[in-house]
Amino acid sequence: MTKLTFIAHDGTHFDMDAENGSTVMENAIRNAVPGIEAECGGACACATCHVYVDEAWTAEVGEPEAMEEDMLDFAYDVQPNSRLSCQIKVRDALDGLVVRVPARQG
Amino acid sequence: MTDITRTDVLIVGAGPVGLFAVFELGLFDMKCHLIDILDRPGGQCAELYPEKPIYDIPGWPSISAQGLVDKLLEQIAPFKPDFSYNRMVSSLEKLEDGSFRVTTDENEVFEAKVVVIAAGGGSFQPKRPPIPGIEPYEGKSVFYSVRRMEDFRGHDLVIVGGGDSALDWTLNLQPVAKSVTLVHRRPEFRAAPDSVNKMYAMQEMKQLEFQVGQVTGLTGADGQLSSATIKGPDGDVEVPCTRMLPFFGLTMKLGPIAEWGLNLHENLIPVDTEKFQTSVPGIFAVGDINWYPGKLKLILSGFHEVALMAQAAKRIISPGERIVFQYTTSSTSLQKKLGVSG
Numbered sequence: 041m042t043k044l045t046f047i048a049h050d051g052t053h054f055d056m057d058a059e060n061g062s063t064v065m066e067n068a069i070r071n072a073v074p075g076i077e078a079e080c081g082g083a084c085a086c087a088t089c090h091v092y093v094d095e096a097w098t099a100e101v102g103e104p105e106a107m108e109e110d111m112l113d114f115a116y117d118v119q120p121n122s123r124l125s126c127q128i129k130v131r132d133a134l135d136g137l138v139v140r141v142p143a144r145q146g
Numbered sequence: 147m148t149d150i151t152r153t154d155v156l157i158v159g160a161g162p163v164g165l166f167a168v169f170e171l172g173l174f175d176m177k178c179h180l181i182d183i184l185d186r187p188g189g190q191c192a193e194l195y196p197e198k199p200i201y202d203i204p205g206w207p208s209i210s211a212q213g214l215v216d217k218l219l220e221q222i223a224p225f226k227p228d229f230s231y232n233r234m235v236s237s238l239e240k241l242e243d244g245s246f247r248v249t250t251d252e253n254e255v256f257e258a259k260v261v262v263i264a265a266g267g268g269s270f271q272p273k274r275p276p277i278p279g280i281e282p283y284e285g286k287s288v289f290y291s292v293r294r295m296e297d298f299r300g301h302d303l304v305i306v307g308g309g310d311s312a313l314d315w316t317l318n319l320q321p322v323a324k325s326v327t328l329v330h331r332r333p334e335f336r337a338a339p340d341s342v343n344k345m346y347a348m349q350e351m352k353q354l355e356f357q358v359g360q361v362t363g364l365t366g367a368d369g370q371l372s373s374a375t376i377k378g379p380d381g382d383v384e385v386p387c388t389r390m391l392p393f394f395g396l397t398m399k400l401g402p403i404a405e406w407g408l409n410l411h412e413n414l415i416p417v418d419t420e421k422f423q424t425s426v427p428g429i430f431a432v433g434d435i436n437w438y439p440g441k442l443k444l445i446l447s448g449f450h451e452v453a454l455m456a457q458a459a460k461r462i463i464s465p466g467e468r469i470v471f472q473y474t475t476s477s478t479s480l481q482k483k484l485g486v487s488g
Contacts, residue, residue: 079267079397085194086397110336113308114394116276118331118360146276146394 042130045138046073046091058130064139065089065126075141082126084108087115088145089125094138101128101137116144148255153179153228154463156248156258158235158403161189163433163448164264165218170456171262172225173472173480176463179228179258181235181250183269188215190266193396202446214445224485230254234269238406238429246428260459263415263424263431264448267398275306275392277361286369288390298323298389304374305329306361307393313337315391317344320354327355327385329376357383364390400435411437421458422451428462430455 041057044067048054052074058067068076068089077088084107093101098121104112108127112118125139155171157164160182168178184193191200191211199208209217233250238261241247245259272290274280280288292298292315303323305316308330314337316328328345335342349356359378366372373386400413409416409425414437417424424431432455433448441447460469474480481487 080194083195083198106334109332109334110308113331113336114273114276117362144276146273146397 042132042135042137044130044134045136046071046076047138047140048074049141049143050074060130060132062130063126064091064128064130064137065124067130068125073141075145076125077145078126084111084124084127086146087111087113087124090115090118090142090145091123091125091139092119092142093121093123093128094140095121097134097137097139100133114146116142116146148253150247150255150257151179151228152257153177154258155179155260155262155459156181156246156256157227157262157264158248159189159264159266159433159435160184160187160229160231161264161266161433162191162214162218162445163266163452164189164262165215165222166449167262167264167432167452167455168222168225168227169218170452171459172222172227173474173483174456174460174469175483176260176456176459177227178225179230179256181230181233181248181256183232183234183271185231187219187229187231188212190398191215193270200445202444204446224483234401236402240426240428244428259428259463261429262452262455262459263403263429263435264433264452265400265403266434268400268403268413268435269398270396271399271401273394273397275361275394277364277392279364280392282369283364283366283371283390287366287371287388288364288392290392292319292391295319295322300324301389302387303327304361304385304387304390305393306390308332308335308337309393309395310337310341311393312391313341313345315393316354317341317348319391320348323389325355327357327387329357329359329361329374329385331358331360333358355385357385359383361392420454422455423458430459 044056044058046054054073056071065078079088080086154176155178157180160180196212236251237249239247246261248256298319299322302325304327306329320326348354359376362377363375373384376383415431417431417436419438422430432451434443
């Protein structure tokens with residue numbers, strides 16, 4: 041199991057054990073993290089699972105692919121560490137990953 | 147007087163479930179007319195993820211969303227459904243004879259004894275961009291579509307977005323507007339490369355501005371815009387403008403159906419699980435838009451729902467007629483309807 045932490049916009053921490061191979065978004069939904077809407081269900085067809093990857097983790101998490109960049113165009117206040125959480129797969133190297141939920145999804 | 151289109155069943159939404167409803171209703175000789183806000187059939191399957199595989203359609207270990215739509219169209223072709231695209235249903239009225247009169251945003255009038263709402267997540271509508279305080283400007287100086295190019299003549303125009311709509315309107319409105327500034331958060335676009343090249347060429351010739359950044363605020367009064375704040379790589383820039391066209395894709399909204407007097411449950415339409423009928427007899431709701439205990443938003447659940455709905459619809463359209471349960475595999479009369487007999 042890989043540990044994930046979501047920090048909601050109000051500062052609340054949501055710590056969880058995530059299965060490798062699942063997406064970061066799926067874990068947010070399973071644990072009812074507020075502010076992760078995931079309207080399209082993980083098809084990279086909306087931008088409502090937008091998160092900011094903690095600075096310490098941006099290198100390990102990596103850059104979005106072209107399709108995800110396209111979708112990020114629709115997100116609110118996109119920053120260099122913005123990612124769509126449905127496109128980040130949980131793996132051993134991400135143990136301890138911290139992501140922040142933006143003020144709003146679109 | 148407006149022409150009235152009469153049909154047995156009016157289906158709102160031409161996604162996979164709306165399409166399969168034509169099949170089940172067709173087996174009982176009911177003629178269908180489908181209305182959809184998109185310009186083609188398929189709903190979310192066609193609009194959001196046409197190339198993505200679906201793995202839970204019985205009998206298809208994997209099928210692309212568009213592939214499923216194509217197969218459904220082939221399957222319902224014998225029943226010759228009618229389609230009206232680029233339309234949104236607006237009002238619904240119950241007539242004295244028990245049938246329904248439905249009007250669209252293009253002022254067309256449909257009359258049907260049965261209405262089936264298969265509207266999925268709702269109708270696709272332009273997405274409000276993530277700009278705080280945009281609401282008072284909407285419809286006055288901020289528009290989500292171009293109805294008439296003339297409306298933009300002589301204006302300082304800001305176009306926001308990086309897709310084909312944003313690029314196309316940048317190019318098309320440049321000769322009409324006083325000035326055009328295209329705003330996109332990065333120098334890469336989702337649009338046709340040819341349009342992007344044209345845009346950059348015009349920027350070279352100082353015919354338009356291209357600003358990398360995100361719009362973070364609007365200034366103006368009484369709905370009339372005077373400038374937009376753009377957060378770019380080098381900080382905030384104030385761009386004077388009197389018109390704005392944001393193109394942030396589409397989102398789904400229940401829309402005017404919410405005003406039809408049906409009971410609602412968090413923007414979904416509660417139905418019974420015998421007929422999938424709403425709180426108004428004669429109006430059914432199937433697929434992702436309905437709600438009942440245990441509801442799963444799966445295409446296959448929608449297929450089941452329309453089969454049961456069709457039985458109930460038949461009782462409304464042909465009261466007193468005996469409904470014979472038949473299999474397509476063995477019934478010669480069903481096979482005749484499908485054009486596969488003999």
